[in-house]
Amino acid sequence: MAMKLYGVPMSTCTTRVMACLHEKGADFELVPVNLGTGEHKQPPFLSKNPFGQIPVLEDGDLTLFESRAITAYVAEKCKETGTDLMRHKNPKEAVMVKVWMEVESQTFNPAISPVVMEYVIGPSMGKKTEQAVVDACMGKLGKVLDVYESRLSMCKYLAGDFYSMADLHHLPFMHYFMTTPCASMVKDRPHVMAWWQDISSRPAFKKMVGAMTFG
Amino acid sequence: MAAIKVHGSPLSTNTLRVLATVYEKELDHEFVLVDMSIGEHKKEHFLSTHNPFGQVPAFEDGDLKLFESRAITRYIACEYADKGTQLIYQDSKKMAITSVWMEVEGQQYEQIAAKLAWELVYKPLLLGMSADKAIVEENEPKLAKVLDIYESRLAQSKYLGGDCFTLADLHHLPTLHYLFGTQVKKLFDSRPHVSAWIADITARPAWLKALALQSQE
Helix, strand or coil, X not given: CCEEEEECCCCHHHHHHHHHHHHHCCCEEEEECCHHHCHHHCCCHHHHCCCCCCCEEEECCEEEECHHHHHHHHHHHCCCCCCCCCCCCCHHHXXXXXXXXXXHXXXXXXXXXXXXXXHHHHHHCCCCCCHHHHHHHXXXXXXXXXXXXXXXXXXXXXXXXXXXXXXXXXXXHHHHHCCCHHHHHHHCCHHHHHHHHHHCCCHXXXXXXXXXXXX | CCCEEEEECCCCHHHHHHHHHHHHCCCCCEEEECCHHHCHHHCHHHHHHCCCCCCCCEEEECCEEEECHHHHHHHHHHHCCCCCCCCCCCCHHHHHHHHHHHHHHHXXXXXXXXXXXXXXXXXXXXXXXXXXXXXXXXXHHHHXXXXXXXXXXXXXXXXXXXXXXXXXXXXXXXXXXXXXXXCCHHHHHCCHHHHHHHHHXXXXXXXXXXHHHHHHC
């Protein structure tokens, strides 16, 4: 039985999981969730994710939420097929993947997600862009991207000279960020830009990117 | 000289997270104090040797150098799976559930708890400044909502990941410790399962050893 992924095709966190499923060639069904009617904030969805958020993965009797826990599960379940995202056969590579996954989770995401919220997601819900929020993030994000520029001048991808889950986790927010007026922050950093062009040209990403728009 | 070194400060939540893990695993190690008051962690040597983001902790195991506390704890839990306390599950389904609650800590709990800890503990302690009331008033209700979900989870499961103490619980210890000394304590006390869980995990000998470093350094 195929895994079921509850989410929507333009959601950053849903597409984070979908990129992983595609890289692994895993069978899954995308089950739409009606965010407009608040389906995710009510039973029965809340019994799948008490935090009322997408995505949720169902695999048999296992129900998982939090996109980064779901991708870790898929990578482990499908570790012998598709792209080697976690480098599980090489402990030194595997631990560097985990380090840069945490960088994305704890340092990159908090700096970039408010910018995407203000320029892309908020306006799609009729909210005005709060420039003060954007400006506060730009400083932080600039410093993070400087470290990325330096890192990516030493190796092709974040964890080493191999594409991994650490790079994949960046795809959705990077995609939307590059549609904002702040995209120059990436374009002005040649190694970050080259990395972005590389990871966004992967077939697994191209399969989903057409639906990644908020209108 | 121990192969394992933890670089950081015993006041730092992220350093304490790693120290608790090292003590749970009963590993020989050396604690290397980083003098954050003089910005040692922002200086070129630290940035190039240990962590380009200029944060503590940093970790060494032989010639392996790591940063990001939650990557370090995962590394220790896997690499030293046969030592001390089991902090992860070998069974993939049980580990998947534990991973979910590790992400909950990192994505839902930490952002809010760290803001409150900064305002109510670190600002007064380190900077002699008082808390920004607006930030506290904004984040207390957010934490309350998260703790309602924890209360429900802990009514069904002794620990967040399942029947056993794991990294999913351990990762909460440092910010819980700090928030317990503030007005936020009432949010924990008023939720019996959360309260019992905190009493259990904060009494663990490994955690108490990590905290003891605060009086030594």
